[in-house]
Amino acid sequence: MNDDNLKWAEEVIGSSSYIQQARQARSRSESLLKVLLTQRRLPESPWPDSMITMVLAEIAGMDSNNFDGNIGLGERESRIYSSLVSSRHYHFGHGIGRSGDIAEIQPKAAGSSLVMKLTNAMVLDAIRISGATKQAAAACQILPLATGMTLALVLRTVANSRPGAKYVLWPRIDQRSCLKSIVTAGLIPIVIENILDNDQVTTDLDAVAAVIDKYGPESIVAVMTTTSCFAPRVPDRIVDVAVLCKDRAIPHVVNNAYGLQSSKFMHALSEGCRIGRVDVFVQSTDKNFMVPVGGAIVAGPHKSLISDIGKMYPGRASMSPVMDLFITLLSMGSSGYKDLLAERKIMYNTLRHKLQVFAERHQTWLLDTPRNDISLALSLQPMDLDERKQSPSMLGSMLFSRLVSGTRVVAKGAKKTVCGIDFDGYGAHIDNYPVSYLNVAAAIGMREPEIDMFFERLEKVFKELKIGSYRVVSG
Template identity: 55%
Template sequence: DISAVQPKAAGSSLLNKITNSLVLDILKLAGVPTVTNCFVVPMATGMSLTLCFLTLRHKRPKAKYIIWPRIDQKSCFKSMITAGFEPVVIENILEGDELRTDLKAVESKVQELGPDSILCVHSTTSCFAPRVPDRVEELAVICANYGIPHIVNNAYGVQSSKCMHLIQQGARVGRIDAFVQSLDKNFMVPVGGAIIAGFNDSFIQEISKMYPGRASASPSLDVLITLLSLGSNGYKKLLKERKEMFSYLSSQLEKLSECYNERLLHTPHNPISLAMTLKTLSEHQDRSVTQLGSMLFTRQVSGARVVPLGSVQAVSGHTFRGFMAHTNNYPCAYLNAA
């Protein structure tokens, strides 16, 4: 049990308890005031999601499917495969420039497969535009209506009040069993830690008991040092600065796009990333689009990535068309900035 007190290691046990309490306080401060329990786990987001799925396996022994609105990111897909489940990919629907959750497809798939054969719905908040956070509230209502667990991948959502509000509202109107967030993306610490949190104290304890054996204290120590040095006011200041920086990035990217006869995609529901069309380049050839990506990379522009049309990627035996664009046929190639 990763959260159990170790009699022979009083210091690290105390450190662990203090860290979990501080992190719980930060989650409340960031926009989920009704969260009841959380713990730091020394694994990144993907493996932490796997731990959640394996805990649910004991509660739902007949289940073999996980309903998953598509997001083109490998680790969250592999987290379901590693846990031994079959992901049921729900394609997103295009609304204006935005890619949004297809709620009708989710509900019809639940009815088709039967609630007992579904382990959970695995939704996502933080993501790259033009995909926007899933309709977490509506998915939470579907989960509550059909008695299906709901796990939320909130990888870098703690820094966004919008993402946290979606989780809070989802838990209020429907069902959210656990939400997982990355330590390095939200707390500026080294890679390799995550927070598993939820609204049912006993279920979060069950997840912590599923972890086999002891674990490294490094992620807990890193986040403890960071939060003690920042304090709640310091963390709130960083959240405010990020919001202001995002507005500045948006306005400057819009100016840049106009200079080159491109446009900033209209994605108001995505509070974390932006996308700019690359139609001028893609008209010449796809190679020009990927060349721009490599040029940015070699010039140490780390916050941007180029998404060409028609990429095909196989992940754990499943083929994704239009990979990185979160849909088979997005209308244009684009540049992401976050």
Template identity: 55%
Template sequence: MNPDIYSLCERLIPATYVQQGCEARRAHENKIRNLLEHRKWPDEGWEDSTIELLLQELSMMDSNNFTANCGVGEREARIASSLVAKRHYRLGHGIGRSGDIAAIQPKAAGSSILMKITNAMALDALRMTGVRSTAACFVVPLATGMSLVLCFLALRQLRPNARYILWPRIDQKTCFKSMLSAGFQPIIIENRLEGDELRTDIDEIKRQIETLGAENILSVFSTTSCFAPRVPDRLEEIAKLCKDTDVPHVINNAYGVQSSKCMHLIQQAARLGRVDAFVQSADKNFLVPVGGSIIAGMDEKFVDKIAQTFPGRASASPSIDLFITFLSLGANGYKKLLKERKEMYTYLQDELRKVAEGHGQRLLKMSHNPISMAMTLGHHTEEDVKDVSEVGAMLFKRSVSGARVVPKGASKTIGGVTFIGYGSHSDSYPTAYLTAAAAVGITKEDVDLFVKRLDKVLTKKEERKVRKGTSDEVKQGTCDEVRHETSDGIEIGTSDGGKQDTGDGGKQ
């Protein structure tokens, strides 16, 4: 409220009471002023009332909320449902314009301010978590896969003759399909097995660049965060190679923001070599609903190029979600979550090792994977495949989500390409296994419940196997007692009380 309104209020109640209310509001406004002035992620989280006040003020700046607005266009942010209007704080215009997702909308001043502030706080978050060289970023209302497509399409404008993307294999459909959807031919680089870990084959990347020609390669497409037993790519070596050969480098950093190790790898890669863009999921890293990601890079002009590649306006929902979450947590609140995640990684690792050893299995040695871990399952024979797969189904039935069970030798065809050993990131990984991840937001209660249920599932599977083995032995013994052969070699003795089968359906 402005001073005139406060003066009018003083005619209704004592001035001292009005002044108290004025001071209380001024405390909220000071936070908002600092945010708009410095465009930095606040250290401390805000109260919901302050966030809602700011959202309301921004909403009132959009034309659909003007009291005298007369809209005669085809898109006037009219919202039929009051519930939907409340859900979006009546911010109905979205973000961007037809030619640039990061452009200002004349009819949506409030939404445009929200977009700019959210992008600024996202940039702070990436720098704070380790990639200090990040020059620019923007929030896009696409999940990671489609955001990667956008990066590839932006590169196509700079390298129109390029057809290939060099891709160190990671068995995740989104990664592979992003290259196909953008219209490029993936060149799959198989990983090297080093101990239990699957690591980048740099020599094969070099060979492919020499064979195909650097000018024909759109990008090397590397990965940080991934399921064990794969570990983050050798980003520094890839980045140096890309710099030396003038080949772009795009990084899938899907849930790597929460890992200081992943972010350090990107920073070092940018410092020593070439990184054109890196993409991270909003939901996996910042605990918001699925639907948004952050595209970032070391060259502001190229990041702008990606933003301009996006066709049309876009939903503001992911930006609103991140805007609220950034302000609610504050930078210190997020740092606390990251610290707790690291602690839970060590705790989960210790507890999973105990379960594994208690069932004659072992925890795979994954020193280079800071989020995901794995334990062996089965004894690596063909008859184990069904048992291994059933473990996953049994866990899911018991409300365990996120754990992945990978049998030996499974295959899957994606976009006409068949992957042998799908799920294990390798044609011939030596063991079946189960993965679990210590991702941001995980709690000690989550870990304790998971290992308890996993232990019960494995125990139940072992008991079934023992019962089946005993049953088979009894059947075999009974058959041996009554089995004999006629002179022509036809087996007629059975275990059904001595009845004979003469080969005519049991008739005698």
């Protein structure tokens, strides 16, 4: 209510004290909204759900479909048949962007456009809180696409500025969506095989340079590297590749899927921008901010390129991923987000320590992958499963049936064909990795009780399969 209506309400109720409380609550909500609109970054403290709901209702009232007496004569007028669907979306229905630019303002949807702009601003602030410099993260754009499709859109945009180029150099990462993004963009992937550095699988920089020399910089759309990955794969040598790309005048696109969680990864990206070339880095909304799957964020040092990527998106777009982020970031505040990042580092160290203890007790070992501070890998040798005609993958399926999700078992020597390309040792990111192993990750939002429960169930599975210290020794 505005001040006039509050005065009339006071007369109706006959009590000024109760109305004064309402006036103070309204004043606080208006003050918080003013700070958000003027500062355009994450609020310091989390907003309560009631405040977020109130602000969403006010902003939704700025969209034409919510105008009292509005008559819509177009083919897209945000008519929503189900009241449940309308409530689920807080009465926003126009989506974001226009046919020529996903970042463009919609005349009929000032409220939706405001939410989009504010969310982009808060996400940019969060990326910088994660460790990116202002130079590295000069701009960002949320897209209603998961990481793979977003990478395809990015590559297609970059390719349009390099006529005649058709190759994407891709240090091998055994995740199908990464490879498919190149093919979906209508480009040709050149797989750069990795090298083994003790336990770590890492970038073969000499091979990248040799392929550039072979095909010529003018024929290459981009080098696409990866930060966040499953151990024993470690992040690509982002800074070295960035310097190489700068020297050869080749764009550099980084798949930073869940890399916002690691200050180490973000420092590498920032350093790559400072002394080399990083054109765009792409990250998932769900993996980094704990929202439903469906969105990704493109960011980079060049505002014009980020804008071009937004313009490449055809038509309007769903607002759902933006709305999820808007609500979540206000619920976190910068203090909550910083706490989550700090807690994740603690959980990583806790998980690593307990995995080390478990490994020693079961006569195996934790793979040494210090450059990967999110994912860990436990060697499954010696297991003697092959001698008993059992696959190590049985361990993964048994954990899943016991409600342990997210772990991955990579069996030595697995083969797979993706996009017509044959891979040996698929899952290990390299041919002939010496052991089978179990992957676990310390991701944002993990809590210590989950870690303890995981080891209880892992212990039971090891016992049931008679592996590790439970092995049956023949003879």
